Amino acid sequence: MESTLNQRLSLLLDGEASEFETRRLVEDISTKPHIKKRWLEMNKHRSALRRELLLPHLDLSSKIQNELQTPKHTAITKHYYPHLSWVKMPYMRTCSFLFGLCFTFSFLFFDFSSQPSQSFLQTAAPKTLVSTINPVILDDFAKNFDGNLRNYKYISNNQIEANYGINGSNANLKLKFFLKDNSKNIKLSSVSDGITINMKKGDKPMIINLSSDKLTNERLINISNLFLE
């Protein structure tokens, strides 16, 4: 099974996969994190073999996907709703107000010191969360609580949301990952329930919000402790 997959990926790598097979692989790579991981590995091997490898961890794909999807949406909105241009100013004011409100509340509810902690100071700040987290890592997180990654989406450059199923039950678990960088700007929004923890993945700072329709807060705390361990 694994061998067949590798063989298919090997053909894709060399541009020798048929049109049908290419379509299948594109779908598989985009939906199955372990296949994407293998695809990434094969390409890293090739880059290393050709001595064109600079950064072993480099993966621009998530950032680019995010960037491609965001402006597209804006363009469509402008195209289809030109008659709504008169609402632009009030809309902007409302957005600014809401943004300010979220920003203020994030300081009220979360204990963010004005200076980054010592451990954060030692870490080079990632430019975006997307550069820190890739789907493979999201998949790995599920191993902490015997779950499985159902889907994920990028909310913004600084935020990713992943939905997991808990094996052996019909409970779900939603994880929201946020960037925390060395600057004083806290890029945190849309946390309304569940529990939130500060942690590090490797040497990178990370904030995670855990929430679920069915799991109790106690259970969420237990799961978060597993992350922290």
Added chain:
Amino acid sequence: MENDINVINLVRKGDVKAFDILVIKYQDRLVYSVFKFCKDLELSEDIAQEAFVKAFKNIEKFRGDSSFYTWIYRIAINTAKNYFSNKARGAETYNEDILDSALSDISLNSDNPETLLVAEEMKDAINQAFQNLPDEIRSTLSLREYDGLSYEEIAKVQNCPIGTVRSRIFKGRELINETFSRLGLSKTWSN
């Protein structure tokens, strides 16, 4: 020349996921090439990223008379040129001759020598694994990776069926991967 026509046809139909395949395939090579030009890792990443976005938006303009990589490489270089002219700096660095020069002193110019050292170790390890491959497999993989021949061309050169070429290349990659796993280096990609 790399043949990405099937993937590109999907991208032309607006398939963003298919474009991901190309990004993963060419990101290292592109960042490496841009780095030779601007000698700044972070900037190289940003330029490569912008080049990919531009490529996606202009995919209709890709005529296919060169490889996708050649095309996106030109986009990246133009992006870098624009960057340097806008910033009114890098007048000395901005010299296309540099693009062809060898990258012998990477670690000296890098902001992140530790990462580059890891990359260098990996390149050495993988090249060692490549050298240890059985002769037939190594020569087939070499024609593919270093000479860029298609499976059909390799079959002609080596006077063997195309299926043999396919299995030798696959086997070679599997052996290299096994060496990597044995050395515990595979984890590095996804950490």
